[in-house]
Amino acid sequence: MRVSLKDVAAHAGVSIKTVSNVVNNYQHVTPAMRERVQRSIDALGYRPNLAARHLRKGRTGIIALALPELGNPYFAELAAAVIDSAAEHDYIVLLDHTGGRREQEMLVSQGFRARVIDGLILSPIELEAKDFRDRAEHVPLVLLGERDYDLPYDHIAIDNVAAARAAVSHLVSLGRRKVAFIGARRGRSQPAQLRVQGWREELTAAGLPSDEGLVAATDGWGHADGAAAMAHILDGGERPDAVFAYNDPMAIGAMRVLHERGLRVPEDIAVVGFDDVLEGRFSAVTLTSVSPDKAAIGRLAVESVLARLHDAAPEPHRIWADYRLVERESTLGRPSGTGGAGA
Amino acid sequence: MRVSLKDVAAHAGVSIKTVSNVVNNYQHVTPAMRERVQRSIDALGYRPNLAARHLRKGRTGIIALALPELGNPYFAELAAAVIDSAAEHDYIVLLDHTGGRREQEMLVSQGFRARVIDGLILSPIELEAKDFRDRAEHVPLVLLGERDYDLPYDHIAIDNVAAARAAVSHLVSLGRRKVAFIGARRGRSQPAQLRVQGWREELTAAGLPSDEGLVAATDGWGHADGAAAMAHILDGGERPDAVFAYNDPMAIGAMRVLHERGLRVPEDIAVVGFDDVLEGRFSAVTLTSVSPDKAAIGRLAVESVLARLHDAAPEPHRIWADYRLVERESTLGRPSGTGGAGA
DNA sequence: TTGAAAGCGCTAACAT
C-alpha cells in the first residue's frame, strides 16, 4: 500500500509507464532501462497494488468455491484439489460453506456472499433448477455434485448411476441377495436420487428386491445419520446381507452399529460406501468404496471456470470425471496373512 | 462489473453521492429518496464493485486462512469455524493450504500467495521464529497451533503441555504403566514438542519411564504415519500398555495396526488421541481424545485479526483456548449394555 | 522505446 508506481518512477527518473512496462515484463524495454528500474523497485520494496490492477482490468484473480460441509472429508479433499489447481493458474480460492441450506446456497449463487470473484464453483444440495433461472450474477458458474440439472452451466460429476450400479453389482457378484440403501433424503430435495436409481436398476437387473423397506432415509449425511439409518433398518425387522451407503461417513457410522450389535462385516453384512475418504482405509474393517477422481474433479472445475472467463468456452455441458470401485475388507473380508491397510 | 454507481444515478436522476449514500446506509437520506434510489438499484441490478471500493478504502473484507492440510479433519473443522466467525463480521475467507512445507508457509507469510487480504491467520508447521523476523508484509498476522513462538503476533492455542498431561494422567489413573508416544517429528522442526513434553512430565511425575524406545517419530501426521509408528514400536520389541498419539488420525491408524495384530483396545493397549475429530466417535472402538474448543479457536483468531485491523488491539499476546479430555472406549472399554456412539 | 494522460468505480472532503 505504501510505495506506488509513481514513487518508483520518481526514484528512477523515468515515467510511470516505463516502470509499469518493467513490472509487467513488457517486451520492448532496453536491458539498461529494465536494470535501472528494477534497481529502484528493489530499493523501494515496491509491490503492485492488486486492488488498482483489479479495478483497471476487471479481474480479481479469485474464484469462489462453495461447498456444503467442510467437515465431510470428501469435500475437504475436494477443496484441496481445487485450491491446488487454481494455484497452477495463479488463482486463489475463496472458500464458503453452505451447510447444504437453501438460503445459503441462494446467497452464494446470487453472489451476495462474495462479491470480488471472477468465477464460482458451487456444489448445491437444496437448490433446484428454477432457483438458478433468475440468477442475476454474471460471473461464470460451474456446478459440482451428483444431481442432474438442466441448466446452462458446466457441470462436473461422475456418472453416479453407473457408479452405484458398479457398487451393487460387486455386492451381487459376491452372492449378496438383500442389499439395503442408506442415505436417501428425507423431504423435498433428493441429491441421492441417482445413487438410489443405480442401486435399484442393478438389483432389478439381477432379479433382486429393492423395496422401500430396504431404503433408509436420513436428514443429513454424517456418521451419526448412517448409524441411525442402520439401526432403523435392523429395528424394522429387515435383515439385509449387504448395505450400500450414500457416502463413506454413513457407511462407517453403519459399521459402528453393526459392530455394536455383534454383526460381522462382511460375513453377516457387507458394506460399500461412496467417496473413498482416507478414513475408510484405516477403519477396523477397511471400507470398500466408490472412488471418484477428486483431483480430476477439482482440476476440471477450475479449468471450466477459467475457460468461461476467457471466453474460450464451448457450450455449457456435462463433464464426466472418472471413478473406480476400490474393494476392501468390508466386502471381501480380511485377507489372511496381510499387514498394512490397503490402498 | 457492468452497472456502476453512475448508471444508477442517471437512472434515478440523482447524483452519484446520493446513490452511494443509499448503498452505504448513510444516515441522512430521506425515506422517499432512499426508496427511489433503491428502485433503480434493483431495476438495474447494481452491485458494488469491490475492487474499486478496495482501492479507495484500502480494505478488502477478506482474510486469509492458511492451514497445513485440509485432509486432516481437525483443520477442516477449524476452517469451518473460522469461516463462520468471519461471516459474522461480514468478512469472507480465502483458504490456502501449505502442506506444512516451509516454502509454502514462507510464501503465505510474506503475502505472495494472496495479496488482496486485510489479515492473515496462519497455522505453521515448519516456520521458525526467525522466518518471521524479516516479514515485509504489513497485514495483521495471527498464529495458530501448538508451537511456542516468541514473536510479536497474537497466538491462539490451547495449553498443549497441560492437555497432554491430562491425557497421560488419565491413562496412568487407569493403571497403565508403560505409555508410548507416537508422532514426534523426525528432522529439524518439532511441532509435537509441547505434547511430548507434557507426556514426559506426567510420566516422570508418576515415576514411570519415558525413554526413547517409547517415542516413535514420523514424517507426517496422517493415519498411515500412525500405523507405521505403531508397527515400529511393536516390532522394536516394546510392548506398551498405552499409546498417546499426536492426533486422532494417527491414533486411529495405530488402532488399525493393533487390530490387525490381534491386540485388543483398551484391554491390551489403551489409546488416546488429540483433536477429537468426528471420525473417532464412530470407530469400532471409539477414541478417547483431547478436545480443543475449535469454535473458540476460530472465533478468537478472527477477532484478533479484526481487532488489529481496527487498531483496537492490545499488545500481541498468547490467547488460550479451552480444551477438555473426552473419555471413550479406547481407554474405558466398551460400556456394557449401551447403544449409540458416545458424545 | 518511452512519455503523457485518461479513466476503471468508488469514497470522502467539501460545497451547497
Place this chain on the structure above:
DNA sequence: ATGTTAGCGCTTTCAA
C-alpha cells in the same frame, strides 16, 4: 439532505 469533485494505483491508448 444532496451535489461536485479529487484521487486511490494501475493499465492502456495515443503520441513522441
